[in-house]
Amino acid sequence: MFDDHSPIYRQIAERIKADILSGALAEDSQVMSTNQYAAAYRINPATAAKGLRQLLDEEILYKRRGIGMFVSPDAREKLRQEHRERFFVEILQPLIDEAKTIGISLDDVITYINDHKDR
Structure with a gap:
């Protein structure tokens, strides 16, 4: 463990x-x-x-x-909220920054997500 x-x-x-x-x-x-x-x-x-x-x-x-x-x-909801906040700061923002750096528009990112959300 x-x-x-x-x-x-x-x-x-x-x-x-x-x-x-x-x-x-x-x-x-x-x-x-x-x-x-x-x-x-x-x-x-x-x-x-x-x-x-x-x-x-x-x-x-x-x-x-x-x-x-x-x-x-309220522990589960409190933990879910903390994870949501951390997701945006630690995962999504760096992804957005990287996409911009390599020339991928946010619209392309959203399209990709929508096209692959059922996988």
Whole structure:
């Protein structure tokens, strides 16, 4: 599950976010505890806690005292909105810039997309 490219706690947080976006973790569903993550992935509980704490800080998860952590009711939509914004900034704008650099008009890009959208 883990790679060497980013800290493990971030990878835990990103995995949970991906599960929320895909629907594998529904809103108001309980997530594994810090100790369950630590045992399942053989990592330090403090590392797992840091990943979960990040999601609490981002309000992707919420805590029920004495019960555990759960997916926030608006988490999926919040994550989708963040991904949409990132898509335009990190993917679409560089594509538009590259197209302009090599002489492809935006109309040609749109035509290409429309011609290939059903693939």
